[in-house]
Each structure stands twice: as structure tokens, then as C-alpha cells.
Amino acid sequence: MKNKTPIKNIIAESYLLRRSYVSDDLEKSLDNLAKYTTASFTDHRFASGTEFNGWVVPKKWNVIKATIHHKGKLIYDGMHHPLAVITQSDSFEGTVSLNELKKHLYYAPNHPDAIPFHFRLSYRAWQNDWGFCVPKTLFDSLKAGDYVVSLQTEHTMGDMVVREFVIPGKTEEAIMFVAHTDHPGMCNDDLAGCAVGVSLLDEIKKKFPNNHYTYKVLLVQEIMGSVFYLSRLSEKEIKKIKYGLFLEMLGNDNSLNIQKSLQGTTYIDTVSQLALHTVGEETRICEFREAAGNDEIVFEAPGIEIPMPSLSRWPYSEYHTSNDNLELMHEDKLQESLNYLIELVFILENDMMLKRKFTGLVSLANPKYDLYIDPGQILDNTLGQNFRQTNFQYRMPNYLNGEHRISDLALEFGIDFKWLHQYFSKMAEKGLVEFKR
């Protein structure tokens, strides 16, 4: 078990691989990631050309040579970085004018020294094109004249591999964490999500040995992997995935953000917001699709309808450029993201429906209960620092009707879940309340 490896090292190992959707490098990154968990996994394979709802699995793709010469001098070698040739580019050999060449060059306006991520062809198996991604500084410096392009790529039949890790629980009801493995040459988007997700698995095994829920980490090709993975599940299997959480962009220097599910008020929305309070982050919560958009639209699609909020540190300016590199990754932010997820699992595992076993008002101060929260000075109207808790104790009894969970009260009263869980556990010990799932 190697869960003590810094998460940044897990990212470092795979980020420069040419992880196009169907590629040896993507499978290599999956094997790299799998080294950091003892959880078992299943690979789901989808052959190139497979079609579902108009989505087509691309061909296996690799780059062999990618040079541009001008007046006999090499001005660009697209082998230096996995983003330097557009993903799924065709081969091209020939001499072109500057104007023609520029139609096949892409740059990042806000990061003139970086190169952008061009991914469109991965989603358009029916479209053919060739191209390079270059620094804007190079693009701007090109002089009129002829350019000799030698771009050799290979398209062959292969399998798109989606890897599903699982920790079985007492129930088959599953919580699914999803992250995407593609995006060659970048870290935050989204190897960061994959590395944190994989790191979570053994933490769950260690910290929650009698876990109630089944936990899954699904590593996909963005949108496409999720579409095809779900296309093979029966209605019954889809129903077992109770809730999801998308993990993305978890290592840059920004606070955590929860983007709510489509409905916005589901159980996983409550839990994901509460976990944010518990890690003490500045609270950033937004509506569906107001932050980074990912595979939540696949899981929330009609007929599937698995609520899927998204955890990220969006926004960051290096997005979709080669500057989304290791320098952007902060180990403390990655660890904080992992801690957030451990809190989330703690809430899921310990959350209970509350049903009172008393009628009328109970004297909580009686030593046999010892549950009264003392407001402090008897005539101090400010009630000290524990206003929320003292206020909570007067209103709480009427919520104990078997229809509210601990998490509902934590959100309603703005109180830390762990504190409330301890309080109600004590109430349960004193025979005042009973827990139900």
C-alpha cells in the first residue's frame, strides 16, 4: 500500500504521456494510477468506431514525426510536448505558404509562451484535419514564405478503456466519483482529479472498514467515456448508482468550489456542501454548469438522472494550456481535496434519520441526560460563542420525526456535522432518539 506517496508525484508520473482517448499512453497512465490503491478494478473496453447516440469512439492515435521547416531550418518540432500536435491530427507532408500554414496553427492568446489544447477531433471521428499547437510568440514571428511540413501520425483500430475501481459496501447502493484521464500534457485538468480519486480509495478502506455504501472511482475519457460506460448498464445497474461527484482541477491555488447537481437540492448536494464547511474552506457554492463543465451532463441526462455535483478549484488562467503543468500543483491543495472527500464519506457513512423516543419537553440539563448547552452568563443576551448550538437545542426536538437526517439539521442550523453527530449519538445512548438509515 503506497498511499503515503505525495499526490503530486502520482500526477508527475503520467502527465506528459500522450493520453489521447484511445492510446497506449492512456492505458499506461491507468496502470500508473492503479499502483496507488489496493482496490480492485474492472476495465470496460469500447472498440474504435462504436457509436451510441451519435457519439463515435475515435481510432487509436499516435504521432511519429511532427516538424515544420523554413528555409531549411527546423522552426518547430511537435514531438517536444504532447499538446503540440492537435489531438487525432491526420498526417500531412508538403510545402505550404505562410497563410496556408496559419490555418493549421493554434495558440493560446492569454499565455503567449504556452501552447493550447486542441481536442475537437476526438469528438468528431467523421472530420479530417491536421494541425499544430504553437506558442503565440512563434505564430507572431513567422515570416512570409514557404514552409515544409512533415507530420506523420497513425490511426489504427483500438479500444477506449474506462477503468472502474470499487470498494464493496454492505449495500450495493453506490457513490461514484468520476474524473477524466485524457487531456495529454496537463495536470490540473484532470490528472489531479484522477490522482485524488485513486488516493481516496485506500483512505476509505482504512478509515471506514465497515462501509455502508459501495464506493466507486470511475476514470473516463471526458464525456465519451461516461457516455459509453453508461450505455452498457442495465436500468437496474444505473439505479444502483445513487449519487455521483465529479472530481476536477483539485491542485491549483484556489479554494474548493461545489457546483450543485442539476436539481440542486438532492441529498448529495446537502452532503457535498456540509463537507465544505467541515474542511474550513472559504465556502464557494454555485449552480449547475456555472463552474467547470464535465461529465455531470452525461450522468444527469434523461433516463440516467444520477445527481452529480462537481468539486473543483475552478477557475484558473492556465486552463487548457501547457502551463497547466506541475508548477501549478500544490501538494497542500491536493491533500485538502482528499481531506474534503474523506469528510464527505464520513458524513455519508454516519448520517442517520432521527426519530424521537419521547413526547413533550425534556429537561436536557438533568445529569441523567447531560445534553444542555449552557449559553454562559445568565443575563448575557449575546449568548456567547455558541449561539448556534444553544439556539439549535430549543428548535431541534420538533425535527426528530423520522423525516430528517443529521445532515438536514447541520445545513438548517449551520452547525458542523461531526459536532451534531456526536450530540445525537449521545441522545441515542440516553434513549431519547433512535437512528435509522
Ligand SMILES: [Zn+2]
Ligand atoms: Zn478540460
